[in-house]
Amino acid sequence: MKKFAMTFKALSDETRLRILSLLNQGELCVCDLMAVLQLPQSTVSRHLAYLRNANLISDRREGVWMYYRLEEKLPTLEEQSWESLFSQLLKQEQAEKDFVELKHYLAEKKGTRCV
Amino acid sequence: MKKFAMTFKALSDETRLRILSLLNQGELCVCDLMAVLQLPQSTVSRHLAYLRNANLISDRREGVWMYYRLEEKLPTLEEQSWESLFSQLLKQEQAEKDFVELKHYLAEKKGTRCV
DNA sequence: CAATCTTATCCGCTTATGCGGATCTATGTC
DNA sequence: GACATAGATCCGCATAAGCGGATAAGATTG
Known part of the structure; x- marks a missing residue:
């Protein structure tokens, strides 16, 4: 990241x-x-x-x-699409941590509004 | 640019x-x-x-x-390759000015070293 | 309208970064 | 080694940008 x-x-x-x-x-x-x-x-x-x-x-x-x-x-980098580059970004350790956090958060939230 | x-x-x-x-x-x-x-x-x-x-x-x-x-x-941007993005960069007014300048310069230089 | 909640913006502070002249380093020649 | 040239780095300065708390602004409800 x-x-x-x-x-x-x-x-x-x-x-x-x-x-x-x-x-x-x-x-x-x-x-x-x-x-x-x-x-x-x-x-x-x-x-x-x-x-x-x-x-x-x-x-x-x-x-x-x-x-x-x-x-x-x-x-070589030029041959990559933004999508490819972006997916790399999404695979970063920090990003994965954030996604896990997001899931937990959304599960807790469960339709309610901000905690 | x-x-x-x-x-x-x-x-x-x-x-x-x-x-x-x-x-x-x-x-x-x-x-x-x-x-x-x-x-x-x-x-x-x-x-x-x-x-x-x-x-x-x-x-x-x-x-x-x-x-x-x-x-x-x-x-949409994601579908573009770096090459495509880069070529856009190369088409910028400033870049084209620089290329013209580079041509003139290299023509003047003509195998000699830095002026 | 007041109170409450959410969010945009302000503010003061710290750090980062861009600039160009001065100086140091690397290379080449005599 | 002295000198010249090219380029890396240092240095001081100015500006930009990041931070988070405080405050202003927008929306909603009673």
């Missing part, structure tokens, strides 16, 4: 979405992104680090240049 | 993911959610408002009770 929230958080920033869109065109280095996005180096680096920590992108060094690309497993 | 970021932001909180999971089981009222999640009323209300503003859920009043349910269009 926390993992899902983390992934969504990584996607919740416009700059990061722009970066992901550009990386979808192919591998790019920091300076490429800086030029296209017209953003300072530190800003780009920070966002790339965030996306890498969220396992959405990976990097490789070539001399002084760092190249970034979309994580390979992302395409 | 901003809209995508907003939606992802709405999904980036664990409590809100729990709420969505529960609402997937069917329509519930605030007091139901309070009881199951063991959270104060104000917290639940705040998150529900956030999800409603993100158009992920909708509400109806029945007397003093407010019932919430997953937005109807969400199931």
Whole structure:
């Protein structure tokens, strides 16, 4: 559950979405992104680090240049439907706990209104 | 682009993911959610408002009770693949601007390294 | 209308996060 | 080793967002 929230958080920033869109065109280095996005180096680096920590992108060094690309497993993720993703969410430990709790609660409630 | 970021932001909180999971089981009222999640009323209300503003859920009043349910269009969204969602992201005005910029940049760059 | 119940919103506080300049680290060349 | 370049990280700042208690608002009943 926390993992899902983390992934969504990584996607919740416009700059990061722009970066992901550009990386979808192919591998790019920091300076490429800086030029296209017209953003300072530190800003780009920070966002790339965030996306890498969220396992959405990976990097490789070539001399002084760092190249970034979309994580390979992302395409696999692309083939999943929201339903599939959502069902994964529903299988999370916390979600299952909540469902059990919901059942107990609704059984107790039994047509009455809020306890 | 901003809209995508907003939606992802709405999904980036664990409590809100729990709420969505529960609402997937069917329509519930605030007091139901309070009881199951063991959270104060104000917290639940705040998150529900956030999800409603993100158009992920909708509400109806029945007397003093407010019932919430997953937005109807969400199931439709569930049928989309990540690829489909991603391609929508790529069609955003900002993304297209970035791609044009990327082309120009790469043409200028032409095999050389960062400018 | 007052009282009661449910819920939305306000409020003050704490924590998280975005920003960009400065500085540190890694790599390459002479 | 000195110097240059690219990029990661630090740092201070501003803003956003999460929390829960208090309060305001909406609905119902006597």
